[in-house]
Amino acid sequence: MGLALPMSAQRVLSLDSCRQMALRNNKQLGVSKLKQDVAANLRKSARTKYLPHVNAVGTYQYTSKPVSLLSDAQKEAFPQLGTTMVGSMQPSLAGFEASLTQLGTAFVKLGIPAQEVQQMMAGLQTNMNGTMEGIQASLNALGQQIVDAFDTDTRNLFAGSIMLTQPLFMGGSIIAMNKMADLSEDLAENSMNARRQATIYKIDQAYWQVVSLYHKKKLAESYLDLVKKFDTDVHKMIDEGVATKSDGLSVDVKVNEAEMTLTKVNDGLVLSRMLLNQLCGLPLDELVTLADEMTDNIAVVELTPELNVEAAIDNRPELKMMQNSIDMSKQTTNILKAGNLPQVALMGGYSVSNPNVFNGFQKKFGGFWNVGVMVRVPLWNWGDVMYKVRASKGATSIANLELAEARELVELQVNQSTFRVDEANKKLTMAQANIQRADENLRMANLGFSEGVITPATVMEAQTAWLQAQSQKIDAEIDVKLSQVDLQKALGTLE
Secondary structure, eight states: OOOOOOOOOOOEEOHHHHHHHHHHHOHHHHHHHHHHHHHHHHHHHHHGGGSOEEEEEEEEEEOSSOOBSSOHHHHHHGGGHHHHHHHHTHHHHHHHHHHHHHHHHHHHHTTOOHHHHHHHHHHHHHHHHHHHHHHHHHHHHHHHHHHHHTBOOTTEEEEEEEEEEEEEEOTTHHHHHHHHHHHHHHHHHHHHHHHHHHHHHHHHHHHHHHHHHHHHHHHHHHHHHHHHHHHHHHHHHHHTTSSOHHHHHHHHHHHHHHHHHHHHHHHHHHHHHHHHHHHHTOOTTOOOEEGGGGOSOOOOOOOOOOOOHHHHHHHOHHHHHHHHHHHHHHHHHHHHHGGGSOEEEEEEEEEEEESBOBTBSBSSOEEEEEEEEEEEOOOOOTTHHHHHHHHHHHHHHHHHHHHHHHHHHHHHHHHHHHHHHHHHHHHHHHHHHHHHHHHHHHHHHHHHHHTTSSOHHHHHHHHHHHHHHHHHHHHHHHHHHHHHHHHHHHHTOOO
16 A cells, blocks of 8 residues: 555645755755855954954962062161161270360360369260260161161062054965965855755755656556556456456456556655655645646757866866865965964053052052064974975875866766766657657557457557556656756756
């Protein structure tokens, strides 16, 4: 028992409608479109490498010990600066006191009362001691101020900077990267075109398969009606004693064969419709009518197109993709070569820190502008870049050989497809001629059988020949359509 689809409201679809529905439904085409968007964004990203880049950096650091510009000994010595200095002056002060004593003795000898001289000398001694104590205290305080001033307390360090970098010469790597980005976008576009053509080719195959099986179903039904009518006539003749039971059994076998053939065609048609529906994004159980199912002549003999290999090489997206890969490989080589060339960049920015040392040590934010040029010159890398460049050139050579081979295959495909179109046209011409002879042969056999001059076996042979001629005509018409699709695909013009 054959498979059957539930009946539902039918709509008529042309080949172009099926193509458009399949293109909208194909998930891989959606992937290809997203890949195009990815390539476009990567191209835009590559363009930014020509422009200056600005970065901001902020840091906070806590250290267990502060930075100290004075040693521990200096920190202890500076607050005792006055004491040390006064102590070092004690011998000189003792000599000065002796001189004052001698001076007082001289004053007494000169007739100045000893009591007045003693009071004057005591005052001088007191003033001198007070002055030295003041100097000692001032110097000790000054030393402590120096120690305090050099106390940086850098355990909490805040810093930040804004840097601008403008590439001036990167060995040609930025130019090569941008060319690669452009090629990647072309590759994504060519990949989508290839996927589009593959989708159209697949839907065309499924469409014409359904049309072929539908017409073969009609043919199988006509043949079944024909052999059933002949079976009825033969059994009437058996009843009349004109034909034998052997003739009746032979016709019964033909009827069974015709029914089996119709069942197989029905099953194949149901499965083919399911495949077509799946490709078009329709429910598998939806029954649609194809425009070419309603035509008696599926195809007509057409002129064989001109052989045009050059157009195929220019149009085929597969070849374009291979050329894109070759060009990208060349740009990869240029990027690798840049590893042996100098790189120059302009740099500038503004940096701040807390604490800062722009006016002594200050625990507040202070900053400065800076501008400069950075030059990077590779000196020695043990041939690393050279080996990578050689490997990249080797990959490019391999891709060139593969492209040359692919072009030869495309040339062969175009020749084969053109030959197949011509052959399909010839087969259709012969099939149309055979139809006329098979129709006439069946008519004569039926006429001779009705007049009793031709056996049932001869009529069955005429019926079989008629079935084969009709089937060959359908196959030839479908072959004409498919050969044209194959040629368009080979030429890269399947749209």
